[in-house]
Amino acid sequence: MIVDKLFEHVKERGHVCIGLDTDYSYLPEAYAKQFKSKAEAIYNFNKDIIDATYDLAACYKVQIAYYEAMGIDGLRAYSDTLKYIKEKGQISIADIKRGDISKTAEMYAAGHFSGDFEADFVTLSPYMGINDSIEPFLKYIKENEKGIFVLVRTSNQGAKDFQYIKDENGLNLYENVADMVEKLAEENLGSCGFSSIGSVVGATNNEESGSLRKRLKTSFLLIPGYGAQGGKAEDIKAYLINGNGAVVNSSRGILLAYKKENNGEDNFAMYARNEVIRMRDDIRANI
Numbered sequence: 001m002i003v004d005k006l007f008e009h010v011k012e013r014g015h016v017c018i019g020l021d022t023d024y025s026y027l028p029e030a031y032a033k034q035f036k037s038k039a040e041a042i043y044n045f046n047k048d049i050i051d052a053t054y055d056l057a058a059c060y061k062v063q064i065a066y067y068e069a070m071g072i073d074g075l076r077a078y079s080d081t082l083k084y085i086k087e088k089g090q091i092s093i094a095d096i097k098r099g100d101i102s103k104t105a106e107m108y109a110a111g112h113f114s115g116d117f118e119a120d121f122v123t124l125s126p127y128m129g130i131n132d133s134i135e136p137f138l139k140y141i142k143e144n145e146k147g148i149f150v151l152v153r154t155s156n157q158g159a160k161d162f163q164y165i166k167d168e169n170g171l172n173l174y175e176n177v178a179d180m181v182e183k184l185a186e187e188n189l190g191s192c193g194f195s196s197i198g199s200v201v202g203a204t205n206n207e208e209s210g211s212l213r214k215r216l217k218t219s220f221l222l223i224p225g226y227g228a229q230g231g232k233a234e235d236i237k238a239y240l241i242n243g244n245g246a247v248v249n250s251s252r253g254i255l256l257a258y259k260k261e262n263n264g265e266d267n268f269a270m271y272a273r274n275e276v277i278r279m280r281d282d283i284r285a286n287i
């Protein structure tokens with residue numbers, strides 16, 4: 001199962017998931033000008049970041065919104081970035097946050113687990129129901145070495161609007177979602193003991209991270225919110241089981257690391273690498 005490869009990457013390389021949320025404005029001006037189009041510049045920027053970091057990263061998360069916003073050319077850069085991640089032997093998470101009725105979800109599954117936009121994992125929203133939004137992806141998990149991360153408790157402040165609504169037993173909505181995801185996860189275990197049915201849990205809002213991990217016993221975790229959103233390494237510990245079972249995403253913190261350096265523009269990829277090393281060691285030191 002794909003989760004076993006992710007588990008090995010975490011063991012060998014650490015927990016860092018590099019977020020390729022590549023906004024054109026993030027590119028050094030002189031670098032961007034070399035290319036014929038914005039999309040070509042973005043793809044080459046991603047390629048340089050991947051070349052500088054693939055030996056250190058657990059995986060890469062590509063946020064589709066940044067590419068969709070640029071139309072057809074942006075989607076070409078998205079597709080080429082996913083292909084390059086694969087070429088380097090790395091794991092891709094397509095952050096697409098899809099969720100719809102089952103027939104439509106079947107199309108999302110085919111669209112993101114095969115063809116031009118094929119990724120190893122996708123992120124899914126469960127709020128239209130497990131049978132509709134999640135079930136159509138399961139056959140790819142069993143038959144095609146794919147995985148999913150279901151939104152359980154997100155990193156943003158607005159997470160409180162719905163995810164903390166309590167049911168008649170005093171359980172938060174996110175806890176109910178966690179229980180349903182964990183049930184499915186246990187039916188799709190890899191040999192590492194974790195499941196290719198993962199959960200998204202934020203590195204922020206962490207008062208209940210220990211109790212949430214107790215509910216999500218086998219689900220592999222994707223933890224966004226480190227760095228730019230204020231999540232800290234010490235917030236990660238409660239989510240790990242024997243030091244594994246989670247990857248921690250940082251996007252702006254890594255892509256924009258060069259901006260903190262004098263003349264960083266000329267060496268943006270090296271500064272991204274330095275930030276990945278700093279983040280990896282920061283997390284390891286807090287386990």
Ligand SMILES: O=c1ccn([C@@H]2O[C@H](COP(=O)(O)O)[C@@H](O)[C@H]2O)c(=O)[nH]1
Nearest residue numbers: 021063154155202224228229250251252
């Ligand atoms: O709860 C969530 C789920 C997903 N995200 C995504 O992660 C990255 C975070 O980017 P940073 O620049 O490191 O803040 C981004 O793609 C979000 O869409 C999240 O932040 N929280």
